[in-house]
Amino acid sequence: MTDENRNTVKVVFEPDGKIVSGSSDTLLELALNGNVSLRGECGGAGTCGKCRVQIVRHYGTLSGITETEKEKLSEEEIKNGYRLACQAKLLDGNCTVYIPSGSRSTKRKISAVGLEEDVTLCPAVRKYHISPEKGSFSDILPDLERLKRELGCHNGMNISLNLLAELPKTLRFSDWDITTAIYGNWIISVEPGDTTEEVYGVSVDIGSSKVICHLISLVTGKTLARANAENPQVMYGEDIVSRITYASKKPENLGKLQKLIINTVNFLIDSVCRQSGISHESIYDLVFVGNSVMHHIFLGITPKYIGVAPFIPAVGELFSVPAKDLGLNMNGEGLVTGVPLIGGYIGSDAVANLLITKIYEKEEISLVIDIGTNSEILLGNSEKIMACSAPSGPSFEGAHISSGMKAVSGAIESIKIEDGDVVYTTIDDVKPKGICGSGLIDLVAELYREGIITGTGKFRDLKHSLIKTEGLPEFIIEKSFDSGNNGDITITEKDINEFLLAKGSLKTGWTILADRYGIETSQIDKIYLAGSFGTHVNIENALALDLIPEIKRENIVFAGETAVGGAKIALKSSDARKNIEDVLKKVEYLELSVEKSFNSKYIRSIPLSSKK
Numbered sequence: 317m318t319d320e321n322r323n324t325v326k327v328v329f330e331p332d333g334k335i336v337s338g339s340s341d342t343l344l345e346l347a348l349n350g351n352v353s354l355r356g357e358c359g360g361a362g363t364c365g366k367c368r369v370q371i372v373r374h375y376g377t378l379s380g381i382t383e384t385e386k387e388k389l390s391e392e393e394i395k396n397g398y399r400l401a402c403q404a405k406l407l408d409g410n411c412t413v414y415i416p417s418g419s420r421s422t423k424r425k426i427s428a429v430g431l432e433e434d435v436t437l438c439p440a441v442r443k444y445h446i447s448p449e450k451g452s453f454s455d456i457l458p459d460l461e462r463l464k465r466e467l468g469c470h471n472g473m474n475i476s477l478n479l480l481a482e483l484p485k486t487l488r489f490s491d492w493d494i495t496t497a498i499y500g501n502w503i504i505s506v507e508p509g510d511t512t513e514e515v516y517g518v519s520v521d522i523g524s525s526k527v528i529c530h531l532i533s534l535v536t537g538k539t540l541a542r543a544n545a546e547n548p549q550v551m552y553g554e555d556i557v558s559r560i561t562y563a564s565k566k567p568e569n570l571g572k573l574q575k576l577i578i579n580t581v582n583f584l585i586d587s588v589c590r591q592s593g594i595s596h597e598s599i600y601d602l603v604f605v606g607n608s609v610m611h612h613i614f615l616g617i618t619p620k621y622i623g624v625a626p627f628i629p630a631v632g633e634l635f636s637v638p639a640k641d642l643g644l645n646m647n648g649e650g651l652v653t654g655v656p657l658i659g660g661y662i663g664s665d666a667v668a669n670l671l672i673t674k675i676y677e678k679e680e681i682s683l684v685i686d687i688g689t690n691s692e693i694l695l696g697n698s699e700k701i702m703a704c705s706a707p708s709g710p711s712f713e714g715a716h717i718s719s720g721m722k723a724v725s726g727a728i729e730s731i732k733i734e735d736g737d738v739v740y741t742t743i744d745d746v747k748p749k750g751i752c753g754s755g756l757i758d759l760v761a762e763l764y765r766e767g768i769i770t771g772t773g774k775f776r777d778l779k780h781s782l783i784k785t786e787g788l789p790e791f792i793i794e795k796s797f798d799s800g801n802n803g804d805i806t807i808t809e810k811d812i813n814e815f816l817l818a819k820g821s822l823k824t825g826w827t828i829l830a831d832r833y834g835i836e837t838s839q840i841d842k843i844y845l846a847g848s849f850g851t852h853v854n855i856e857n858a859l860a861l862d863l864i865p866e867i868k869r870e871n872i873v874f875a876g877e878t879a880v881g882g883a884k885i886a887l888k889s890s891d892a893r894k895n896i897e898d899v900l901k902k903v904e905y906l907e908l909s910v911e912k913s914f915n916s917k918y919i920r921s922i923p924l925s926s927k928k
């Protein structure tokens with residue numbers, strides 16, 4: 317069915333009662349387009365089974381049950397109207413769909429602690445309250461020139477045609493008492509009265525799986541509100557390679573991905589405006605960071621050539637566009653600025669990590685690790701910095717793990733094995749629904765410490781009381797009757813292997829960086845663990861598993877949400893923005909995939925080492 321002849325359908329998603337209208341896409345696509353919380357960890361591939369929904373009623377035609385659904389759903393579930401939202405389509409009419417609690421994607425835990433942005437406020441946008449003289453027969457200067465004369469800038473100041481068209485009316489309706497907002501050499505707003513206290517900006521971190529937005533007063537420098545959401549593009553693939561593949565397949569796919577992320581950023585802007593009671597029109601500046609692929613898709617630029625050697629982005633420098641070009645819910649004349657990228661696979665989120673940790677100003681050698689699907693690693697000091705991206709896969713995000721889930725309510729976030737029993741805590745102290753990345757690290761470390769698994773992640777003794785052996789062997793973390801998941805929460809050898817591959821990739825990254833920097837890892841003075849994940853990780857276990865090099869515990873810093881913090885520095889300070897290019901001159905990007913020693917180091921980095 318082509319886009320033109322798709323029917324418009326309407327779906328009510330319960331229990332929130334949210335109504336979403338759209339073309340006859342899958343229920344998952346409709347849910348994500350309407351910002352309805354619905355899990356879809358495999359990106360709609362039909363492999364995770366996490367997008368189960370129940371069709372309550374329908375007045376229209378639903379697509380037939382697919383083979384994938386027959387595999388993932390029990391006969392009982394199918395009989396009771398359960399479908400996989402990524403497979404089922406409403407072809408016409410309307411329907412009501414119930415999303416069970418296990419299929420809802422609650423908001424992930426975002427770190428509240430971390431490094432503070434240390435910067436003097438000097439924003440790019442400034443406001444001036446002025447009262448230009450009214451025109452008269454003895455002073456017939458046109459309105460724009462009159463405005464410029466009052467501002468003391470006769471030449472070189474520009475204004476958009478839209479704003480100019482409104483100018484005569486605004487000047488006269490306000491009785492020539494106005495406030496102008498200036499951004500560089502552009503007049504971006506002319507407002508009646510004195511609005512000099514109302515200057516706001518937002519900093520946005522566009523991650524592959526989550527998006528974070530902070531609202532900042534550009535008069536006081538204070539953060540007024542925060543909001544975050546899942547990146548709905550995950551339905552087209554969890555990792556950036558699948559997003560590149562999808563975006564490159566047909567021109568309209570790029571548009572789809574861009575629309576999803578623009579909608580999400582608009583949703584977050586709405587949220588921070590609501591929280592703080594400010595108007596969208598008073599937001600004049602948006603600074604965003606993200607990996608190179610997220611950066612390009614947000615701007616509507618194809619990421620295709622980032623995906624093929626030699627991995628060249630379309631633009632790497634500081635780049636600004638008017639907000640109206642992207643359809644963002646802020647002052648349309650305001651500017652949207654992307655922080656520069658380091659390379660094809662290491663984006664402006666890594667630059668943000670530099671801005672906030674300031675390792676480029678220090679003599680000590682620091683390692684910054686931002687663990688994610690692609691982990692960004694930076695190593696260096698004021699003389700030189702080396703950077704690489706390690707493709708660690710989604711297991712740290714809880715994906716590709718049979719009982720895995722994101723760090724949201726009900727996720728097991730920490731585990732200990734005490735006297736043969738598994739003891740754990742969950743996010744929000746509710747019944748466990750699955751295990752997130754930090755819980756997985758604890759679990760693997762404990763299983764190894766207790767001798768339950770070997771260094772290659774195999775169960776030593778299948779007769780262990782917590783290992784069930786019907787089918788493939790699984791270590792039981794929680795039995796179904798105590799889980800909020802309607803099933804046992806377990807870990808398999810395949811899950812452990814998935815984790816070991818991820819940690820192997822991460823370790824290879826920092827080992828190669830240290831080699832190329834010409835130091836032993838023991839010479840690293842400080843480690844900054846960036847991002848939410850880093851903040852919740854148990855340091856002893858991270859060290860035991862070689863996720864990070866062995867250094868003194870007191871020299872390991874939980875840096876918090878560094879990406880959005882770094883974007884905030886660039887938002888608050890136009891000087892810091894200008895200085896980024898100088899900082900980047902110190903950075904050397906290393907493409908791990910072309911490193912000769914990569915394969916041998918990677919294979920050596922996968923097994924658990926003898927230290928516990």
Ligand code: FES
Pocket residue numbers: 344355356357358359360361362363364365366367400401402403
């Ligand atoms: S099975 Fe539907 S999103 Fe994974």
